[in-house]
Amino acid sequence: EDQVTQSPEALRLQEGESSSLNCSYTVSGLRGLFWYRQDPGKGPEFLFTLYSAGEEKEKERLKATLTKKESFLHITAPKPEDSATYLCAVQARADSWGKLQFGAGTQVVVTP
């Protein structure tokens, strides 16, 4: 069965203190791995899709990387506005294109 595990569950950072979030996955044929940001009371905001091991994508202070078993979301010199829950999801080859299996998320709080 496909599984997505995110760690840590919660992360508290000082402004400027870089860190990484982990997403471990087991899936029978990965089509894509997605990262989203979700603010309280809002829908998930798309960040990245990664497809193959070794791939990296960047957006402002965020950088996502992918290996055969996990993905990392690096937050460089975070600011308070980076506070959110970050969700990882896998898109399996056996499933329809729109079906994503999500991890539980990592709640990030960045303090000034």
Place this chain on the structure above:
Amino acid sequence: SAVISQKPSRDICQRGTSLTIQCQVDSQVTMMFWYRQQPGQSLTLIATANQGSEATYESGFVIDKFPISRPNLTFSTLTVSNMSPEDSSIYLCSVYMSSGNTIYFGEGSWLTVV
């Protein structure tokens, strides 16, 4: 990208009633989906809304409880029937955009059943 509008954004519902959530997309999309996010939990796919045919439901979700309509390529509705407090969740509409293999989500409809 796609702009997805959901109505209502929030509602408080009485036990035993039904509520229909609307999802409007600003462009024609082939695939539309409905997800549920229970309090403190992550997202789970309810069903794929198929245009012109019955929705395809995931394991654990049934048409009698969550009837779905998809009359055209920009609009879908999800009804939560005979609600109980366990149905208190955020319900999210999503669309798949083949250009870029991207899946976008609406802002969600936050239902509280009392």
